[in-house]
Amino acid sequence: MTPERRIEELGIELPDFGETGYYGGNFGTMKPFHIEGTVLHLSGHVPWKPEGGLLHPGRLGSAVTIPQGYEAARLTAINALAGARHALGSLSCIRSVIKSLNFVACEPDFTDIHKVSSGLSDLLVEVFGEEIGLGGRATIGVQTLADNICFETWIQFSIRDS
Amino acid sequence: MTPERRIEELGIELPDFGETGYYGGNFGTMKPFHIEGTVLHLSGHVPWKPEGGLLHPGRLGSAVTIPQGYEAARLTAINALAGARHALGSLSCIRSVIKSLNFVACEPDFTDIHKVSSGLSDLLVEVFGEEIGLGGRATIGVQTLADNICFETWIQFSIRDS
Amino acid sequence: MTPERRIEELGIELPDFGETGYYGGNFGTMKPFHIEGTVLHLSGHVPWKPEGGLLHPGRLGSAVTIPQGYEAARLTAINALAGARHALGSLSCIRSVIKSLNFVACEPDFTDIHKVSSGLSDLLVEVFGEEIGLGGRATIGVQTLADNICFETWIQFSIRDS
Numbered sequence: 001m002t003p004e005r006r007i008e009e010l011g012i013e014l015p016d017f018g019e020t021g022y023y024g025g026n027f028g029t030m031k032p033f034h035i036e037g038t039v040l041h042l043s044g045h046v047p048w049k050p051e052g053g054l055l056h057p058g059r060l061g062s063a064v065t066i067p068q069g070y071e072a073a074r075l076t077a078i079n080a081l082a083g084a085r086h087a088l089g090s091l092s093c094i095r096s097v098i099k100s101l102n103f104v105a106c107e108p109d110f111t112d113i114h115k116v117s118s119g120l121s122d123l124l125v126e127v128f129g130e131e132i133g134l135g136g137r138a139t140i141g142v143q144t145l146a147d148n149i150c151f152e153t154w155i156q157f158s159i160r161d162s
Numbered sequence: 163m164t165p166e167r168r169i170e171e172l173g174i175e176l177p178d179f180g181e182t183g184y185y186g187g188n189f190g191t192m193k194p195f196h197i198e199g200t201v202l203h204l205s206g207h208v209p210w211k212p213e214g215g216l217l218h219p220g221r222l223g224s225a226v227t228i229p230q231g232y233e234a235a236r237l238t239a240i241n242a243l244a245g246a247r248h249a250l251g252s253l254s255c256i257r258s259v260i261k262s263l264n265f266v267a268c269e270p271d272f273t274d275i276h277k278v279s280s281g282l283s284d285l286l287v288e289v290f291g292e293e294i295g296l297g298g299r300a301t302i303g304v305q306t307l308a309d310n311i312c313f314e315t316w317i318q319f320s321i322r323d324s
Numbered sequence: 325m326t327p328e329r330r331i332e333e334l335g336i337e338l339p340d341f342g343e344t345g346y347y348g349g350n351f352g353t354m355k356p357f358h359i360e361g362t363v364l365h366l367s368g369h370v371p372w373k374p375e376g377g378l379l380h381p382g383r384l385g386s387a388v389t390i391p392q393g394y395e396a397a398r399l400t401a402i403n404a405l406a407g408a409r410h411a412l413g414s415l416s417c418i419r420s421v422i423k424s425l426n427f428v429a430c431e432p433d434f435t436d437i438h439k440v441s442s443g444l445s446d447l448l449v450e451v452f453g454e455e456i457g458l459g460g461r462a463t464i465g466v467q468t469l470a471d472n473i474c475f476e477t478w479i480q481f482s483i484r485d486s
Contacts (some may be wrong), residue, residue, distance in 0.1 A: 111471075137368065143304055307463075
């Protein structure tokens with residue numbers, strides 16, 4: 001089963017950044033991705049909704065609950081896949097997830113940040129399976145993200161040679 | 163126009179770390195850079211002033227204003243260019259900016275962190291042009307940085323083969 | 325002197341993740357490492373004790389002192405070495421430390437984060453010597469880490485071709 005088929009099967013519609021443009025431009029001077037050798041580096045991805053605007057703005061531990069944070073991380077993964085497809089043409093060009101560094105905006109006493117970022121990791125495994133979709137990971141609880149975003153990922157993929 | 167000429171035209175004087183040494187040694191056990199294949203990894207760079215000391219210490223949202231933070235990020239970019247020149251001999255060896263991960267020390271309610279780190283990204287584009295100078299990016303608002311620094315970048319460049 | 329001999333000489337016993345498993349699974353969906361070309365990327369490593377549980381949970385600037393944080397960073401380095409040995413078979417496969425991004429959970433007024441992460445860097449230099457063990461570095465003070473961890477590293481090693 002190809003990841004493109006799997007995405008369909010899960011009922012996920014990936015945004016087409018070739019048409020709408022990568023939303024990162026709303027957050028300053030940056031390009032959406034960089035390819036260096038066999039590595040695809042994506043710029044920060046966030047829970048930007050298909051219709052525009054942020055899913056669940058605010059901080060974990062106050063405005064945002066763990067299930068909402070998980071959902072935001074899942075939408076972030078969908079956006080990162082859209083970014084990867086935009087960069088590579090097809091998700092089948094991905095050899096594996098290398099690693100993701102994940103940021104959770106949270107209150108000082110909120111220490112369940114890892115439960116939030118599993119919303120991202122779990123989707124990647126659902127789409128690619130464990131061998132390709134399971135990446136290295138770290139998650140940090142941060143003071144704040146741009147425009148009150150609750151979650152952001154900084155992710156790298158390994159891409160096939162040919 | 164070469165980046166070295168452009169630096170001159172902008173009236174910027176890059177510090178010479180070959181002479182003064184990279185200031186990172188003030189912040190612990192580390193080397194200034196690492197080259198791996200075609201990638202130049204710089205250690206953390208901060209708004210260290212040519213005469214020594216930090217520009218605009220403190221946190222965004224209280225002691226430091228957005229224009230001051232932007233200026234600190236711009237000085238950080240200048241230092242990162244000095245670090246790249248020190249590592250490579252000349253800025254002309256840079257094929258492109260890969261990406262930067264940027265840290266802004268800020269108050270919990272300060273969500274304009276992306277406006278601060280554009281001080282770094284904008285300078286890189288001024289020096290190299292969009293094709294080379296526009297990198298991938300993410301910015302996070304952090305609790306604190308060493309010695310009350312307001313901004314820090316963790317940046318990678320792609321270098322030419324020959 | 326090989327790094328394996330040096331580890332012995334220092335009286336350090338590296339955990340065997342082949343036997344006990346990498347503890348990262350306690351913190352969500354992730355693999356322990358990824359090798360891409362000549363680069364070994366480790367997932368987040370933390371001060372996980374050989375007998376299980378965290379060394380010095382809490383935040384710098386309140387529950388955790390600088391010497392305790394330094395000790396936690398040192399234990400984190402030991403775990404990262406265990407992770408590298410698990411990935412590569414032997415520490416002798418390491419050509420050099422590329423860089424580490426370090427996270428210190430701390431109070432808003434704690435700005436000695438770099439003194440904490442030197443617990444990691446210093447051990448790497450003790451084990452490998454300066455030429456191999458001295459890596460690039462940055463340290464950020466964060467709001468919170470999973471389960472109240474006080475320190476975490478996100479580290480990359482360069483590995484030998486053969």
